[in-house]
Amino acid sequence: MNGQRRFHRLFLLGVGSLLCVSPWAFAQGAPSPIGMTFRGGARLVDFDGRHFIRDENSRRKLLSGLEQTIAVRAYAYALPGEQLVGAGLRSCRVTFDLWEERFQVRLSEMEQIRNLVAASVEEVALHCLLFRSWPLGRPADWVRVSGMRAQITMVLELNPMSRERIERIQRWLTQPRGQQVDEQAFFGSFVSTLLTPRLGGAERSMTYRSQEFQVP
Amino acid sequence: MASIGIVALVSFGAASALGHAVLQEAHGLGINPAIAGELSQALEIYRAHLVALRACAEDKAGRIASSRDLVEVIQQGDEAKVREFLKNQLAQEGEDLRTPIRLIYLAIERQNQAWVQVGREPREVEEKSISLTYPIPVGEEIQLRTILTIPTSVFERYSHAGKFVDTYESLRTRIGAIAFFYLVVYIGVLLTAVIVGITVALGMGRRLTKKVARLVDGARKVGAGNLGVKLPVEGNDEIDLLTQTFNTMVQDLRSSRERIEYLQRLAAWQDMARRLAHEIKNPLTPIQLAVQDLASRYGGDDLSFAKRLREVSQIVEEEIRTLKRLVEEFSQFARLPAPILEEQDINECIREWAMSYDPRGMLPEEGASVPQSALPTLVLELSEGAIVLPIDWSLLRKAIDNLVRNAVQAIAEANIQPGVIKVITKKEEEHLRIEIHDNGPGVAPDQREKIFDPDFTTKSHGSGLGLAIVKKIVFEHGGSIECERSPLGGACFSMLLPLQGENRHPLSHNP
Numbered sequence: 046m047n048g049q050r051r052f053h054r055l056f057l058l059g060v061g062s063l064l065c066v067s068p069w070a071f072a073q074g075a076p077s078p079i080g081m082t083f084r085g086g087a088r089l090v091d092f093d094g095r096h097f098i099r100d101e102n103s104r105r106k107l108l109s110g111l112e113q114t115i116a117v118r119a120y121a122y123a124l125p126g127e128q129l130v131g132a133g134l135r136s137c138r139v140t141f142d143l144w145e146e147r148f149q150v151r152l153s154e155m156e157q158i159r160n161l162v163a164a165s166v167e168e169v170a171l172h173c174l175l176f177r178s179w180p181l182g183r184p185a186d187w188v189r190v191s192g193m194r195a196q197i198t199m200v201l202e203l204n205p206m207s208r209e210r211i212e213r214i215q216r217w218l219t220q221p222r223g224q225q226v227d228e229q230a231f232f233g234s235f236v237s238t239l240l241t242p243r244l245g246g247a248e249r250s251m252t253y254r255s256q257e258f259q260v261p
Numbered sequence: 262m263a264s265i266g267i268v269a270l271v272s273f274g275a276a277s278a279l280g281h282a283v284l285q286e287a288h289g290l291g292i293n294p295a296i297a298g299e300l301s302q303a304l305e306i307y308r309a310h311l312v313a314l315r316a317c318a319e320d321k322a323g324r325i326a327s328s329r330d331l332v333e334v335i336q337q338g339d340e341a342k343v344r345e346f347l348k349n350q351l352a353q354e355g356e357d358l359r360t361p362i363r364l365i366y367l368a369i370e371r372q373n374q375a376w377v378q379v380g381r382e383p384r385e386v387e388e389k390s391i392s393l394t395y396p397i398p399v400g401e402e403i404q405l406r407t408i409l410t411i412p413t414s415v416f417e418r419y420s421h422a423g424k425f426v427d428t429y430e431s432l433r434t435r436i437g438a439i440a441f442f443y444l445v446v447y448i449g450v451l452l453t454a455v456i457v458g459i460t461v462a463l464g465m466g467r468r469l470t471k472k473v474a475r476l477v478d479g480a481r482k483v484g485a486g487n488l489g490v491k492l493p494v495e496g497n498d499e500i501d502l503l504t505q506t507f508n509t510m511v512q513d514l515r516s517s518r519e520r521i522e523y524l525q526r527l528a529a530w531q532d533m534a535r536r537l538a539h540e541i542k543n544p545l546t547p548i549q550l551a552v553q554d555l556a557s558r559y560g561g562d563d564l565s566f567a568k569r570l571r572e573v574s575q576i577v578e579e580e581i582r583t584l585k586r587l588v589e590e591f592s593q594f595a596r597l598p599a600p601i602l603e604e605q606d607i608n609e610c611i612r613e614w615a616m617s618y619d620p621r622g623m624l625p626e627e628g629a630s631v632p633q634s635a636l637p638t639l640v641l642e643l644s645e646g647a648i649v650l651p652i653d654w655s656l657l658r659k660a661i662d663n664l665v666r667n668a669v670q671a672i673a674e675a676n677i678q679p680g681v682i683k684v685i686t687k688k689e690e691e692h693l694r695i696e697i698h699d700n701g702p703g704v705a706p707d708q709r710e711k712i713f714d715p716d717f718t719t720k721s722h723g724s725g726l727g728l729a730i731v732k733k734i735v736f737e738h739g740g741s742i743e744c745e746r747s748p749l750g751g752a753c754f755s756m757l758l759p760l761q762g763e764n765r766h767p768l769s770h771n772p
Contacts, residue, residue: 110423239442
């Protein structure tokens with residue numbers, strides 16, 4: 046009898062959670078929950094993307110001792126027309142220190158930079174890919190689309206094309222013999238000006254999209 | 262125009278295709294999966310090396326901690342001996358140059374408090390350090406704390422190598438897009454070159470077409486009899502050379518026509534002069550004799566009539582003398598022979614002629630009273646050395662003599678003192694130039710062409726034949742003559758005679 050009550054309590058708790066933290070979203074491929082709560086005008090996102098770096102290849106890269114970047118971009122759109130309501134970015138530069146055998150994480154979000162230390166890949170994932178009550182968009186922007194349908198997209202990227210990498214490629218194209226040789230390639234100089242961060246995208250990326258929900 | 266476009270398009274297409282193929286091959290040489298694989302593997306090895314270094318550091322520290330000697334000295338409880346032992350360990354490890362790892366600090370800790378410690382602190386920027394702690398099996402809670410360092414540069418090099426491989430890999434995975442950009446730039450450069458080439462070709466073609474059209478137009482005008490055509494020469498290409506040749510040809514034609522016309526006119530004048538001389542000369546002597554006879558036969562007493570008769574007789578005789586002189590000039594003009602050319606040094610000829618220069622003798626009879634000081638001086642400015650050319654000196658001397666005579670008379674008539682006449686010879690490329698300058702009143706610009714006509718004279722008693730004879734002689738030597746203003750202030754007659762027989766004008770012997 047007690048067991049039945051516990052089951053009923055858990056079931057009601059589950060349904061209550063579903064009603065309270067709506068909507069649940071599904072990712073491309075494996076489902077991944079994107080939760081959004083509207084608390085006192087602030088729009089807070091809950092998202093767990095830790096599985097993104099659980100695969101063998103990502104672990105190997107993270108343990109390589111070279112700097113890796115994990116970036117999560119979040120967009121909120123009002124529908125129809127995909128009018129952007131808010132956007133957010135969390136970027137982690139992760140370097141495994143082969144000497145000290147620990148991860149150094151440089152986390153940037155909301156114009157803040159934090160230097161963290163992690164002992165394992167799981168801890169890195171916790172720092173970088175777990176979002177709890179993460180504010181997305183300004184309250185004023187949400188007020189503007191009040192009553193409309195909306196949707197949230199989360200894009201997870203491992204080593205996205207960065208300005209720094211573009212610059213390295215540009216240097217390579219401009220001075221293919223190395224920077225020690227003071228000689229500029231004629232065609233390479235032109236080609237390097239055509240390169241942009243949009244060229245190529247990330248080494249690995251996953252996109253999650255929430256279900257549509259009504260903006261209160 | 263269309264063919265140029267097709268050729269340009271085909272060339273452009275072929276060049277683009279070739280460029281693309283060359284680009285693919287060139288990229289394939291340097292950026293390919295094989296090299297990328299080797300680089301990644303090298304990086305893996307580098308990483309394994311760093312991991313091994315870390316293990317080596319742990320091993321170093323572990324070996325000291327588990328050393329039987331260390332356990333013994335600790336058990337003895339002599340701090341000095343422990344310190345000595347630790348110092349020796351530091352020194353021994355410091356001498357180990359097989360790895361870049363350095364043991365820089367050793368401490369024996371009791372209940373986490375350092376009992377004995379030796380060594381130094383790590384250097385912040387140059388070294389990376391790790392602190393490793395190992396328990397020492399002596400029964401109580403004693404542990405060995407070690408600090409080991411490695412140069413930061415070892416990891417920096419690894420990081421640099423990683424970035425290099427990352428850049429290479431980024432290039433390799435995006436080589437399609439990058440090759441496309443190369444092709445775009447290549448096509449851009451090629452297009453620019455083609456456009457510039459076509460523009461230049463069209464410009465040049467248009468210029469050439471324009472020049473050819475001008476030549477055709479000029480030739481048409483010449484064909485219609487207009488020999489006054491002179492086409493502009495703008496450059497020095499083949500068409501310009503052709504235009505120049507065309508101009509020279511037209512000029513030759515014009516001058517030939519002028520010569521023919523002039524010589525024909527002169528021939529007519531010569532014929533008329535011959536007839537006139539004949540018709541006038543014959544009755545002159547009987548008239549003179551009759552007048553003289555009439556004057557001498559009068560024996561009457563009418564003194565006024567006798568005086569009148571003498572006066573009339575004198576007038577008639579004087580006019581008959583003038584007529585005789587004119588007849589003589591006409592005869593000379595009519596009998597002007599064709600030149601017989603001989604190679605002669607013109608400078609020498611002129612010097613000899615100058616020896617017999619007699620300005621007074623060149624004046625008309627009424628000018629005999631001119632004082633010596635008023636007679637012009639002759640100055641010779643002959644070029645250095647001999648100038649040998651085919652001439653008929655007897656005729657050319659007459660021409661020079663006529664010109665100098667005119668100059669003397671003009672200076673005397675204008676009463677210019679001191680009068681100067683200058684004879685100059687200059688050897689030019691293919692011609693000899695003889696200039697006769699004077700400081701007389703000169704010839705008005707509008708009369709400079711006409712003065713060579715047989716019926717034109719500016720002198721009160723002149724026949725107008727002198728300069729016509731000069732021009733004919735010069736023409737018959739294959740040369741030309743023109744009248745200009747002299748720097749001396751008067752006239753300058755400039756004769757141009759060919760130095761070689763082949764440079765003579767083809768119509769020079771024509772009448």
